[in-house]
Amino acid sequence: MNSFANNSTKSTSTDTMTYSFKNLDPFFLAKEENTAEIAIPEISAEALYEWLKTQKITLVDVREFQEFETEHIAGAVLQPLSQLNELDWSAELGTVVLYCRSGRRSAEGGQRLLRDHNLPLVHLRGGILAWKAAGYPTVVKNESDSI
Numbered sequence: 001m002n003s004f005a006n007n008s009t010k011s012t013s014t015d016t017m018t019y020s021f022k023n024l025d026p027f028f029l030a031k032e033e034n035t036a037e038i039a040i041p042e043i044s045a046e047a048l049y050e051w052l053k054t055q056k057i058t059l060v061d062v063r064e065f066q067e068f069e070t071e072h073i074a075g076a077v078l079q080p081l082s083q084l085n086e087l088d089w090s091a092e093l094g095t096v097v098l099y100c101r102s103g104r105r106s107a108e109g110g111q112r113l114l115r116d117h118n119l120p121l122v123h124l125r126g127g128i129l130a131w132k133a134a135g136y137p138t139v140v141k142n143e144s145d146s147i
Contacts, residue, residue, distance in 0.1 A: 032104070038110075040107050040122070041122040042103075042138060043125065045124065046134060052055060056094035057095045058093040058096050059077065059097050060098050061076040061100070062081040062099070062106050062109045063078075063100050064101050067077065072139050073138055081105050091115045095112070095122065096119055097114075098122070098123040099123060100127045103124065105127075107123050110123045
């Protein structure tokens with residue numbers, strides 16, 4: 001039997017232990033509450049395409065410089081995930097739409113931003129891969145530019 005549980009509960013030979021030390025300790029409970037993931041609203045490629053024509057948004061690519069330079073969605077600004085909190089986020093930006101290659105980094109970035117800032121924010125479900133799969137255009141670096 002767990003020695004921690006012996007300090008917290010009485011036990012007989014017929015009892016079944018149903019609580020672990022972690023479940024009984026308020027320190028662990030508080031830690032779990034503070035590290036809970038924040039649900040980041042998602043937007044589809046189709047909805048983003050319409051928003052770009054009709055809404056005030058700031059489209060933010062959270063990938064690295066080389067990825068952005070190779071290909072990005074027109075109108076996007078680059079703010080790598082590693083530097084996301086360094087930007088001065090304000091309501092003047094409108095709704096912030098984050099995207100990356102597949103949606104994982106933009107969701108992570110959204111969680112970071114929403115923990116520290118109160119701003120309207122969504123991320124592109126599926127990232128630039130979903131954008132391209134839906135048939136929408138991207139800005140592609142011309143290979144002859146790199147000579």
